[in-house]
Amino acid sequence: MMQRLLVVGLGLMLAGAGAAQARQVTARVSADSVTVGERFRLTLLVDYPPTREPVFPDEAPAVVDSVSGKPRLGDLELLARLARGRRDLGDGLLRDSVVYEVTTFALDTAYVPPIPVGLATETDTLTVRSAPLEVYVASLVPPDAADVRDLAPIVDFPRPVWPWYLLGSVLLALLALFVYVRRRPHEVPPVVPARPEPVRSPYEEAQRRLRRLEALWPVVGEDGKAFYVELADVLRTYLERRLGVRALEETTRELVEELREAVVRGPLAPEVPDAVAAVLTLADLVKFADARPPAEQGRDALERVRVTLRVVEACVAVPADEPEGTEAVASAPAGPEPGKAGRLAGAAALLVGVGGGLLAWRAGGVWTALPFGLALACFVPMRRTMPLERRPLAGVLAVQVGLYAWLLAAYVRAPELVSAPWLVSADVLLALGGTAWLAFRPGPLPAYLLGLLHAGMLVWAFASGAGLLATPEGVVEVGLRLLAVLALVLGMRSLRPTSEAESIRPTPSRG
Incomplete structure (x- = not known):
């Protein structure tokens, strides 16, 4: 009887050992030592009977990283499954192998606890585990390096010099214009006869x-x-x-x-x-x-x-005190400047000087508003010295001066915000030439060219995604350019030659 019990016990022990052998899990890494953040491979081998199906850690993760959302195995983070295979070992055993790409951010040593693998049937799941692992993590800091240093100071990048070249070019152009005005011969005004030649009524x-x-x-x-x-x-x-x-x-x-x-x-x-x-x-x-x-x-x-x-x-x-058969002498108008367009051009100049200055002062301080003061300083004396019929031109010129003085100051103050220096430089220099042309030879051609220049710059700014309307400075620039175009239209309309009916008095009938 005792011998029979001994045989039965020995059989149970051998069966348990076989079952444990059938549920064996092996974990291997591709490198004994790694550096922080380095990617390496983790291989899991599991032996199991055909009646069960293995469930690996990435299929039912127990711990998930809160930042990356990837499954974690101790200090290891599973990045991706690279391969999976199955082999028949015979004697009623199967072997599945899975290869993972992993990494670690541990210091000195990455500890991997026993890795669980589930062996599932239709009714239950048996969990088997591997032996724990330790992976040496080498330091990236040299052994002879000192302690961690403080942050280095911010390095100043060299400021672009193109705005100063542009400013120098503008000043040279203004100096040349001043010399030209001083040295050009003054035109002698034509002698107006006391009575003009008779014209047909x-x-x-x-x-x-x-x-x-x-x-x-x-x-x-x-x-x-x-x-x-x-x-x-x-x-x-x-x-x-x-x-x-x-x-x-x-x-x-x-x-x-x-x-x-x-x-x-x-x-x-x-x-x-x-x-x-x-x-x-x-x-x-x-x-x-x-x-x-x-x-x-x-x-x-x-x-x-x-x-x-x-x-x-x-x-x-016919007026009783005027002799019959005579014509009236043309005379210059006395009083306000001719036409509503001229008054609107002057109002546009005042709006640019005062309103634009306040907006610029609020956006960037007192220095930002100085160009608008320059525009008003040009507008007031020019308006008083110009002939009455050309006073609307003073408003047009003041708007152009205020706009480009403000733009030039903005380029000098913050050149790193300009994406196309060559384009804005050409814009300023062409506008300077067009404004001088309009001042000395008023006519539709320089006005049209300036208007096209403003329209082209607005189209380029919106098409290139510069985001003009996203900043106060951009809003000021868009408003100034639109006012500049409006002032050009109104100024040129007010400078249009007046009809003969405004310069002659009625003549008697001869037929």
Whole structure:
């Protein structure tokens, strides 16, 4: 009996040893020593019976890194599974192998506790573990290195020198401009005769053109559009010269409304606005709606224009103290600068000087607002010394000076924020030349070039993703450039030659 119990116990011990052997887990690393952050390999081998399925640590992680979200095995962090294989060992055993890429940030030694591997069936899971591991972590600091040093001081990068070259170029250009102004010969103003040569009165000129139009009727009548264009121009030119209205610029409706206001003020006859409306409406239909009225209607329109001219001449009386047959002497206007556009150009200059200065002062301090003070300093004396009809030009120039003085100061103060130094330098130098051109030779061409320069820089800034509207300085620049374009438009419009009706007094009728 005792021998039988001994045999049974020995059998159980051998079966337990076989089961333990079947559940053996082996862990190996590819290097005995590593450095901090170095990647190396961890291999797990597990032997198990076919009735179970192994569950490795990355499939059911027990510990996960809170920063990277990767599974952790002690001091090791699993980065990726590189390979997995299976082999039949015979005797009812299988072997699975898994290779991981791991790393560690431990100091001196990375400790790996027993690694658990689950052996699962449909009803339960048995966990087996490997033996613990230790991996030596070599230091990256040389043995003879001193203690950890403090942070090194911030190194100053050399500031770009291109803004100073640009500033020097601008100063040299201004010096050359000053020398040119001082040395150029002063133009002697022409001697204005006491009485200008007699000119043809508005009525005589209109009658002459009507006679010519009637004489060319056999030719012009074939092309109705040319006839009505000339007829409408004769009537509009006469009304502008005789009554001082802007007939050549206004639409038919605006002109008729202005004539009706003249009827209320007197002494224009009430039938004049309706007659003018009838002729110009017919001409507009021919010009824009491609109407084809009969030839007799064209002759009636020409005759109606003649009658309208005679009625207007009869309404406009000759002053009693002015001899008949004389013309008025052209005189310069006395009073405010001509036109609403000129006043708006001056307002734009004041807005740039005061409003832009306040915005710049709030964004960058007193020194940032100094260029706007320069703009006002240029605007006030220039406005007083210029002829009255050119005073709007002072506002235009002040806006340009304020804008580019502010931009130049910004480039010198913070050149590292400029992404295209060559482009902004060309912008400043071209604007300097255009402003000087506009100051000495006022005309549409330099104004157009300056406007295109502003528009091009705005398009480039928005297209390149410079984020102008994201900073106060960018908002100021966008606003200044838009005001500069507006001032150019208003200034050039106010410098347009005035109509003859504003510079001559009515002349008596001669027909």
